[in-house]
Amino acid sequence: MNKVVKSQSGKATSLSKTRKVREPGYSRIAHLIREEIFDGRLTAGARLKVSEIAERYGTSTNPAREALQVLEGEGLVTIEPNRGASVREISEDMLQNVFDLRAILWAYIVKSFVEFATPDDIAELRRHQEGCEAAVEKGDYAAYHKANVAFHDLMVDHHFNSEAVSIIRKHDRWLQALSKSEPLNLAQMRRSSDEHWRIVEAVENGQTEAAVRGIEEHLGNAQATFLDRLRRKRRKQST
Numbered sequence: 001m002n003k004v005v006k007s008q009s010g011k012a013t014s015l016s017k018t019r020k021v022r023e024p025g026y027s028r029i030a031h032l033i034r035e036e037i038f039d040g041r042l043t044a045g046a047r048l049k050v051s052e053i054a055e056r057y058g059t060s061t062n063p064a065r066e067a068l069q070v071l072e073g074e075g076l077v078t079i080e081p082n083r084g085a086s087v088r089e090i091s092e093d094m095l096q097n098v099f100d101l102r103a104i105l106w107a108y109i110v111k112s113f114v115e116f117a118t119p120d121d122i123a124e125l126r127r128h129q130e131g132c133e134a135a136v137e138k139g140d141y142a143a144y145h146k147a148n149v150a151f152h153d154l155m156v157d158h159h160f161n162s163e164a165v166s167i168i169r170k171h172d173r174w175l176q177a178l179s180k181s182e183p184l185n186l187a188q189m190r191r192s193s194d195e196h197w198r199i200v201e202a203v204e205n206g207q208t209e210a211a212v213r214g215i216e217e218h219l220g221n222a223q224a225t226f227l228d229r230l231r232r233k234r235r236k237q238s239t
Contacts, residue, residue, distance in 0.1 A: 026066035029057050031177075033067060037076055037087055038178040040233065044089035048077060074170050090178075092227060098171055099223040105164050106219060107212045110199070113155045114208045122204055125154055129196045136193045141183045144193075149176075151196060175226065182229055191221060 024032075033053070036042040053064040068085045071077040075094065079085045088094075117125070131147030152172075156165055184192065195218040202210035 024057055024059055024063065026063040026070065029053065029059060029063055029067035030070040031173075032057065033071060034074075034076060034174055034177045035180065037090070038174070038180065042087050044087055046087045048085040048087065050084075074174055076174060090230065092230065095223065095226055095230065098175075099219060099226075102168065102171060103216060103219050105168055106215045108161070108164060109155055109159050109168070110203075110211045110215045111208050112159055114203055114206060114211050117158065117203065121154070121158060125151065125203060126200055128154060129193070129200050132189075132193045132196055136186070136189045139186050139189075141189065144189050145183070148192070148196075178226065178229070184225070188225060192218070195221065 033042065033048070042048075048068055050061050050064045050068065053059075053067070054061045057064070068077055068079060072079050072085070076088055076090075077085050078088050113121075128147050128151040132144055132151060135141070135144035135147055156168055159165055195214060199211055199214040199218065202208075202214055
């Protein structure tokens, strides 16, 4: 039953008619399309029509168009004049380029954190890593993922270079989407946690180069994991 309210003119009207259905924003649509790409539901070369996206997600064309522009900025979609948007192939070369850039940016981030982190910052970094370790002991990937994100975000959030942070955040979003369908196994979680401990100890001791070596090792193993996932997914799709 619709609730009746009075408008400013004093006329009765249905509340259901006064409410507008809130459409999803462009960032939400970009997130959903991103997940479809990494889940394999949208394959390389698939056309992405603004009108179809708007209809699928119950939105107007403007948020749909803005979502595609976001994904183009992330390198997941290509937009060509007179041809529209399509899904870009997630290739090994693309992953290599991303991790090459991440290695440079994370060395920069970690150096700054070692130099400027307060005792409270360092204690918080240890607490997040203790959360990772506790999750590993329980074999709880969801808890591990949450603590792991907090561990890395703490160092990124303290950095002054907003452009570097923006690039890292962009890559984080789609790497997390890529890993959603295939979470880390226990051995991978344990290895990652061990790498975290080496970073924490280097930070606590003010050892910049050791901290950089730790993050480089961490990223190298992450890269190997993502490449392995990509190759196995390709083999599965070809059979």
